[in-house]
Amino acid sequence: MAGKHSLQEIEEAEKKPLWQRLGWLAMIWGGSVLALFLVASLMRMFMNAAGLTTH
Incomplete structure (x- = not known):
């Protein structure tokens, strides 16, 4: 299913530094x-x- 993200992908994205996300x-x-x-x-x-x- 396109557009669906796994929980693992979401957790990895949240681990990125705040400065990078901002x-x-x-x-x-x-x-x-x-x-x-x-x-x-x-x-x-x-x-x-x-x-x-x-x-």
């Missing part, structure tokens, strides 16, 4: 913020090209 969290958060920035910048660029301005 590092992954920070990387995922930073990546999502960067992706949002890129999408917003592209939308703004396209809107400016179409003649829409914010002022």
Whole structure:
């Protein structure tokens, strides 16, 4: 069954250092913020090209 994790895999993941688990969290958060920035910048660029301005 795909997506199911055994108890052993979960216990091994919990043994990893806190800094490593928080590092992954920070990387995922930073990546999502960067992706949002890129999408917003592209939308703004396209809107400016179409003649829409914010002022």
